[in-house]
Amino acid sequence: MDSSEFQQVIGLGQNCRSKFWIRQAFGREVSKRGVFDWQVTPTDTVIEYFRRDFAGMFEREDLAIRNGIVFNRRFGTTHNHEFPKGLSDGGLDALYPVARQKHDAWCAVTKNALRSNLSALVVLGMPVTPIQEQMISDLLAEANRQRPFLLLASPEGDVGGDWSGNQDVWTKHLAGFRIVPPLSIRLANQLRRLRKNIRYLKPRRYRGIGPRDQERVEFS
Numbered sequence: 001m002d003s004s005e006f007q008q009v010i011g012l013g014q015n016c017r018s019k020f021w022i023r024q025a026f027g028r029e030v031s032k033r034g035v036f037d038w039q040v041t042p043t044d045t046v047i048e049y050f051r052r053d054f055a056g057m058f059e060r061e062d063l064a065i066r067n068g069i070v071f072n073r074r075f076g077t078t079h080n081h082e083f084p085k086g087l088s089d090g091g092l093d094a095l096y097p098v099a100r101q102k103h104d105a106w107c108a109v110t111k112n113a114l115r116s117n118l119s120a121l122v123v124l125g126m127p128v129t130p131i132q133e134q135m136i137s138d139l140l141a142e143a144n145r146q147r148p149f150l151l152l153a154s155p156e157g158d159v160g161g162d163w164s165g166n167q168d169v170w171t172k173h174l175a176g177f178r179i180v181p182p183l184s185i186r187l188a189n190q191l192r193r194l195r196k197n198i199r200y201l202k203p204r205r206y207r208g209i210g211p212r213d214q215e216r217v218e219f220s
Contacts, residue, residue, distance in 0.1 A: 015041070
């Protein structure tokens with residue numbers, strides 16, 4: 001394996017940008033959804049997730065609503081996608097158990113990826129200070145000292161107000177890398193796609209209830 005080829009790619013946030021371009025460059029299935037992918041996470045809080053072993057970062061008492069969006073008063077994370085906009089406190093109480101379950105599952109995905117023996121391209125979506133970069137690199141090394149990794153800083157020249165960043169800059173930024181998962185993972189992905197396709201070939205009444213339907217919580 002050369003220095004531009006990795007077995008997995010991991011996004012460390014700090015918002016949706018890194019995951020968006022990971023999918024654009026390498027495909028949707030190459031990287032499972034992790035905890036940093038669709039929430040806004042300050043860099044110091046990314047570090048705090050590592051230090052706390054991803055525990056205690058999404059407690060109900062730390063969550064509040066600001067301008068219709070759920071945010072964490074203690075750690076500064078913003079949760080645009082886990083909750084609908086314009087939520088009331090009562091709605092937050094009602095939806096929190098499912099959101100917490102999902103958050104814990106996404107933390108587990110990220111922890112498993114960081115601790116695995118698979119070589120990893122780790123992508124940051126926003127600039128960090130040299131001290132923060134070194135701290136993150138040290139924490140990545142501590143997660144598994146046998147696993148090769150590259151911490152890829154956000155690209156220079158990624159300017160503009162759009163949440164996704166600059167397409168040309170990001171395309172060039174990731175173009176030099178290849179993600180080649182182990183055969184077992186590729187086969188598992190193919191099997192998952194096959195099952196999904198078979199399910200949607202069935203008449204609607206025989207498809208059953210999908211995970212997203214089971215997780216949906218309605219409230220007035």
